[in-house]
Amino acid sequence: MAFDGFFTHAIVHELNELLATGRVARIHQPYPAEMILVVRAHRHNYNVLISANPTYPRIQITDVPFKNPPTPTNFTMTMRKFLEGAIISSVQQIDNDRIVQINFTTRDELGDNQELKLVIEIMARHSNISLISVKTGKIIDTIKHVGSDQNRYRTLLPGATFIMAPQQEKLNPFIANQAYAQLAHKITNLEELAKELQQAYQGMGRQTAKELAYELLNSENAPEAYQHFLRQFNQPTPSLVEYVNGKVDFTVFPPADSQTIANLTSYQTLSELLDAFYANKSQRDRTKQLASELIRVVHNELKKNKNKVKKLNRTLSETEKADDFRIRGEILTTYLRDIKPQSTEVTLLNFYDENKPLKIKLSNQLTPSRNAQKYFTKYQKLKKAVSHVNEQLAITNQEIAYLENIQSQIELANPEDTKEIRLELQQQGYLRVKNTRNKKKARVQVSKPEAFKSSDGTEILVGKNNLQNDRLSFKIANKNDIWLHVKDIPGSHVIIRDSDPSEQTIQEAAQLAAYYSKGRESAHVPVDYLPAKLLRKPNGSKPGFVIFEGQTTIYVTPNLEIVQQLQK
Template identity: 65%
Template sequence: MSFDGFFTHAMVHELNAALATGRVARVSQPYPAELIMTIRAQRHNYSLLLSANPTYPRIQITTVPFTNPAVPTNFTMTLRKYLDGAILEQIDQVGNDRIVRFSFHTRDELGDRQQLDLIVEIMARHSNISLVNTKTSKIIDTIKHVGSDQNRVRLLLPGATFVMPPKQDKANPYLPNQLYSDLARQHDQPAELARHLQASYEGLGRDSARDLADRLLTSGHLPTTYQQFIQHFDQPEPVIIDGQKKSFMAFPPLKADESTLQHFPTLSQLLDNYYSQKAQQDRSKELAGQVIKVIKNELKKDRRKVKKLEKQLADASKADKYRIRGEILTTYLGKLKNGMSEITLPNFYDDNKPLKIELSPELSPSRNAQKYFTKYDKLKTSVAYVNEQLKLANAEIEYFENIQNQIDLASPADIQEIRLELQQEGYIKNKQKGKKRRKVHLSKPEQFHTSDGTLVLVGKNNLQNDRLSFKTANKNEIWLHVKDMPGSHVIIRDTNPSEQTILEAAQLAAYFSKGRNSDNVPVDYLPVKRLHKPNGAKPGFVTFRGQTTIRVTPHKLDN
């Protein structure tokens, strides 16, 4: 089931039971299209997630932790201004559509009672969250501004009148009707009946329509079956279905295999489980947009620089040809005349074979010879400088490729720290420059346990790696890293681990590396005391010697 109108109905019922009459304690916007509203209700703090994410739009109570950005958005500040301390009167659904209205009452600056609606539209890429003055229907602000150039039917901008999306010509399934009965008599195939049910009823998703069709076609009494189906959403039995394609429903479908079902006590807990990995990855990519752009630009610049430097080295490797020409011209200087543009002379470095040498007509014979010696000296002198620049450029490429690898496995908190690192290194401008900077608390490395219970720590970004290797780890504990490719720093919190523990930690190191999709990945390991960080080295960079190398297949252990 997608988050269709029926699932929305069930979720609204769940949220009303938990949150109605609660007070808004805090508003945060940890991700560009998602709000977390902390509501104090029934002597408990609930984190209400309102998501206008184009891929995973939804409303739910969440227990997944989040990290606030250093600077709140304008929309966050607007919501804090109007809704801080507001009472959530009720939550209702518009028809059976994926539009939910959160009704609040609060006091304005003069102390007068004020009614506000927070309207959430759960409609894929058209999803939005709008704060509206109930009395005037004027939009105070929206999480996504939609102008006339994007939508000619509706303006979603501050100051505009809020207008509901155009209503579809479909029946509300909760109002009295006989459509289901007529359709069931006309169509005896589940797929065909489901298609017509979906076209006839508001908010009926594909999975819900198929389940309703199955129930109607196997029913002995259509009205009872239909009423039981729609009423089931008021008393859901949330399940995740692990079939060919993982999906979720408010209750088990008629033809579900019980062995494929995973049950949950609430719809919100179901969604936390279902979206935990998908949404986190999407949030990470969303937050990493600027970071990825910076990395791509820097890599493009560095690779272009390497190509240019390698060409200079190739030219320098041919420097001897200029020295030879200079020496031949000096030897046969008497044969040169002013104004000559070229001359052919015997090459005494190649059995006196004739060698054509280009000349500058405006230069004297001796200056022409000197010109070749100067070119030779310049190329030879440049080799050391070019090699140094090439080393720096390649090191920077390795650094950014390592960050690219970290982004692939990063959580939103890791992305914030990667951004901080790039700010510290000068690749991203710090917008808070000149202001009092907010202290950033680095997240902890990810923890795993090997089969014998030994704790293994894995750094998920360079700042974590540095702290893990040089602050957290003891000098006799074991450090691991994939050989000659980007990867995480891994620490075994044991000074004398078993071979099995080293093997499992090495598999982790391979998993959290660029070689995670390979079968035979080399991993170095050694005591932490043999690590060294050169002065001025970039975050995450270390040198070492005396390592042991083993080859493993990447594998992620259970946390």
Template identity: 65%
Template sequence: MSFDGLFTHAIVHELDQKLTTGRVAKVSQPYPAELIITIRAHRHNYPLLISANPTYPRIQITEIPYKNPAVPTNFTMTMRKYLEGAIVNKIEQVDNDRIIKITFDTRDELGDSQQLVLVSEIMARHSNISLVNLKTGKIIDTIKHVGSDQNRVRLLLPGATFVMPPKQDKVNPYLPNQVYSDLVRQTDDTVELSHQLQEHYQGFGKDSARELAAELLQSDNLPATYQHFLKHFENPEPVLITHSNGKTQFAVFPPLNIDGELQHFDSLSALLDAFYANKAEQDRSKELAGQVLKVLKNELKKDRRKVKKLQQQLQDAATADQYRICGEILTTYLSKLTPGMKEIELPNFYDDNKPLKIKLAPELSPSRNAQKYFTKYNKLKTSVEYVKEQLKLTNDEIKYFENIENQIKLAAPADIQEIKLELQEQGYIKKKKSGKKQRKVKVSAPEEFHTSDGTTVLVGKNNLQNDRLSFKIANKNEIWLHVKDIPGSHVVIRSTNPSEDTILEAAQLAAYFSKGRDSDNVPVDYLPVKRLHKPNGAKPGFVIFTGQKTLYVTPHKLSN
């Protein structure tokens, strides 16, 4: 079942029962298009997630942990100013549409009571969250600003009058009607009937329409069947359906024709947490990684262009002797040169006196022409060491950026924020200027796994975690692993004498968290932590070591 109008009806019913009369304790915006309002109600804190993410828009109570950015957005600060301490008056759905209104009772700066409405529109890429003053009808702020150049019908900007989305010319299924009865008389085909239900009723997704169509066509009492179907959304039995092909879908109640395994949940919010846990995390990571990936792409492009230029300079330096030879020949036959000459052919005494054409600058004297070749020779020879050093530094930087690209592919949102922080500290991303002193971001703990014999294995998910794991957390006699010669995570076995099976499993894990995760045979180095060394001034995550052993493994992820 999709997050359609009927599912919205059910989730609003659940939220209204749990949150109404509660007080807003905290407002957070951990991700660009998602707001979390923590509401204290019935002696319990409920983190209410309101998402305007274009891929996974929704509203629910969530128990999935999140990490706030170091600097709150302007929208977050506005929400905190107006909503913290406010009382939830009611939560309601607009008709049977995917629009939810949360009304808050609060007080303004003068202490006078006022009502604010938070409007959540769950409409794919048009999803939005708006805070509106109920008395004036003016928008206080929206999570996505929509100007007249984007939408001529509705202006969603602070200070503008809030206008609801245009209403559909469809029947609200919760109002008295006989439309379903008329439609059943017209067809006995489930697919056709489900299409007609979607055409005539407001808020019916494909799955909801198909389920009602199947029930109506098997019914002897259409009104009773129709009402029984709608009551499901006020007394839900939330289920997650896993099909034989591995795909999952959520539903307010078990469907008539079940094709797959059912997992039952106590609430719709818990169901959504289970369904979106991985999908939303991956999407959030991509969303947060947008700026980081753009920076990486630009830096890699510059570095690869620089490498080509440096390699060309080395090739030019390889021909430096030719400039010296030209200079020496010109010096030997200086008397044969006359001012204004553009070229001269002289015997090359380094090659059996074969004729050698030498280009000249007509504006220079004969001696200055000879000196010009010696100058170019000396410049090329002295530049070789510098060019080689720059080439090594540039190639190291390319490896560094490729390593971060690899980390992003398996990163959680918190990891992305730490990668962004790392790039800010390295000067690749500019820090936002703020009057307030930014609090120091605490690096999160490495991810923990367990081998088949119960041994703990820790994995760094970004370079800040890698450094902390290898030089702060790990003991010197524990075993450290890393894929050989390709980007990957630092991995530590929390044992000074692990079994061969444990080392093998940890090596498979190191291969999984590396650029070689799609290969069948990945070399992994392992050695005691005490043999690691970090050179002065080295970038985060960079280490050198000696005395390693190497295993060849197939990547595999262990259980947490």
């Protein structure tokens, strides 16, 4: 079920019950198009996520942790000025559209009562968050500024008069009407009825329309079926549905057609459901946005190095023919007197292959002796190239392994991890430091690795990037702590803060090592473990690179549920 008008109706009902009369305690903007209102209501703090992200726009209460940027944006400062300490009088939906309005009462700088409203438009790339003065109807600020050159109908800029997005001329499904009965009477095909219902009703997504069409077609009493359908949005049963076709979706209530369901997970609230559905998706999307330059640089460097390997392998295959040139030179030298001057080729006995004839090409511009010398020169050149090509191959393959490791870390990274990956790429010369300020930032302290706890309470630390990995393995870890890493695959360094951990703890730490690696989607991933004191870092080696011996190898299959259970 998309975040359509019906889902908006259900989430607004949930939010209004929880947040009405609550006070705004703090305001954060962890990401460019998203803000967090920390609301104290009914003796509980709620983190209200309001997102104008074009891919995942929504409003919900979230338990997913977030980190704030070191410097708040101008939008954040404006929201703090006007909304911190404000009381939420109500959360409401505009008709059955994807527009949510949070109404606030507060006091201005003179202490007079002031009414404000925060309008959240959940409309894909047109999503926005606008703070408006109720008295003047003027916009105080918006998270996305939209000028008249972008939208002639409405300008979304500070100081402009706020104009609501144009409404579609459709029926509000929560206001009494009989359009559904007329349509169900005329149309008996599920897909056609769903399409007509979408055209008739405001805020109805395709999946919602199909659910209503299914109920209407399978009920003898259309009005009763319609009312039952609407009641479910006020008394939701939040469900994460995996369909038989492999698609996963969130719904306000389980689909009526149970034959289409492969797996169903229920949640207490719609916000918990959205956290479960969006957490990983939105994190990956945020990471991609913040790391777009890093992804491009690593992709280009990988492509360049892989092409270099192909060229080096071609050169290496040519060096395998070096002995052929030597043999031709020796045969020409042996039979110099039998070669006629200015010949372009000659056939001579090959005394290296049972005296079989061997055809040898010649240059008619050179004497027979010079032709023989030319073959010897090619032989010497190719022989000398072998050691150089092998050396370059080793260097280039190490470079590819390093870049693939960085690529894997970006895929697994949280948005805040991208700063350290950027710093590493700057230190290694892949990214330019744009100015002296950035150079100072490049010396910032590396953040702490992620902490987990095993079933018996033992602390397990996981490095999320190479700078963290180096710090974890050689600065944080004690010499007798147990170090783990997937075998021959890019991945995180993992440390068990115990010199003699239980088998269960080792298995759980291996799960973490496998999950935070390029092999997270594989089965039976090999993981090496050994005391941290056996690790060695060669001089001049890249961040995250270590050598060791004396390891023990175990095999695990990465499991997200186990990883989540181990999070502290």
